[in-house]
């Protein structure tokens with residue numbers, strides 16, 4: 157059975173600005189939904205609305221058939237986990253302790269929590285730093301640990317017929333290409349096992365590679381919703397990002413990939429001088 161997070165005419169105004177116009181969206185478990193859009197479009201705000209950090213001014217957010225505002229905080233924390241865009245950790249916790257914060261909601265005892273935290277660290281290629289202070293890690297390393305913590309919080313993608321959800325705000329923004337792909341594959345596997353995920357990403361090519369469904373947000377409004385093949389069109393993405401972009405669909409490539417139009421301009425790539 158599919159578990160859903162549904163927005164029904166949910167809108168939000170912050171400091172006199174209508175950041176999210178009334179939105180009707182259903183996020184389904186079992187697929188990776190990626191949210192893209194220009195800076196300031198309202199992506200993080202939408203994620204906060206879905207996670208319960210913001211309450212809508214009008215309309216409703218429903219998680220698993222129940223209005224989000226009626227969920228008990230502890231119950232919600234076991235069913236969906238949130239990775240914020242920036243999450244500083246003020247105290248000198250070790251890497252293992254940070255991940256255990258997520259694990260502790262699911263584990264039955266301390267020993268199990270320790271083992272699960274180590275497994276989660278191995279998945280993000282960070283076991284070797286388990287005893288290091290989190291604050292001493294690089295930006296990318298911190299991001300991988302935060303992803304491990306978040307995924308540990310809702311470790312089992314699906315229990316009986318009810319799915320859990322990951323809500324990730326730019327989870328790979330600090331990662332090198334290898335780790336971007338490995339981390340998104342982890343998330344994708346989570347959805348393949350029945351879990352749900354909404355991830356905000358800026359890289360359209362990575363989004364194209366991994367998304368089952370792409371939501372395109374502009375000025376607090378959904379202007380595109382479908383597979384990457386359906387939503388990534390020259391007109392739509394050039395218009396929303398305000399730069400001429402070209403969506404390429406070579407027969408040998410199963411997904412569209414995007415390059416700026418300037419890449420094809422002769423002025424940017426002058427012919428290589430003949431040194432002979």
Ligand SMILES: Nc1ncnc2c1ncn2[C@@H]1O[C@H](COP(=O)(O)OP(=O)(O)OP(=O)(O)O)[C@@H](O)[C@H]1O
Nearest residue numbers: 170171173175193194195196197198199200201202
């Ligand atoms: N707490 C707040 N108070 C007032 N305005 C806010 C608040 N949070 C966000 N905004 C405004 O809402 C708009 C959307 O912000 P949001 O962070 O959701 O955008 P975003 O799409 O995630 O952008 P980015 O890609 O830059 O991360 C912005 O104009 C921002 O200034």
